[in-house]
Amino acid sequence: MGLDVQGLGGKSIHEAWKQGAEAYLGITTTGFPNLFMMYGPNTNLGHNSIVIMSECQADYITQCLATLKKHQFRYMDVKPEVQQAYNAEMQKRLQQSAWAQISDSWYKSGDKVTNNWPGRTMEYEARTRQVNYAAYHLL
Numbered sequence: 001m002g003l004d005v006q007g008l009g010g011k012s013i014h015e016a017w018k019q020g021a022e023a024y025l026g027i028t029t030t031g032f033p034n035l036f037m038m039y040g041p042n043t044n045l046g047h048n049s050i051v052i053m054s055e056c057q058a059d060y061i062t063q064c065l066a067t068l069k070k071h072q073f074r075y076m077d078v079k080p081e082v083q084q085a086y087n088a089e090m091q092k093r094l095q096q097s098a099w100a101q102i103s104d105s106w107y108k109s110g111d112k113v114t115n116n117w118p119g120r121t122m123e124y125e126a127r128t129r130q131v132n133y134a135a136y137h138l139l
Contacts, residue, residue: 007032020109022087024078027057033075036061042090044115052121056128063131073138082135093118
């Protein structure tokens, strides 16, 4: 079963991800404030170095933590509609990939590709360079 992470209202990460893991930028997942992940959903690579992705995630998380501390916020939680739109984009882009064509693969959960990033590392770096705080509930 692994680690039992619980979010708002005691919801388990296993329950939240029963249809397949998903997160905004592979770093935050709605309903689990201040849960910052590295190498989260849709950040695996079939090309290039995962170190690039890890560095982007570390920088992004550092920005989030600095903002929480500076403004004395208790938490930040990605908005459900932001995560939903992001993951819809990821799945649309991944539909034609080799990973989506394999019927039974560790890359997938059901019909959903949960592991791989669909673009170039340069795109991921651009998307994670600056935190878009409008994507989050800050309290």
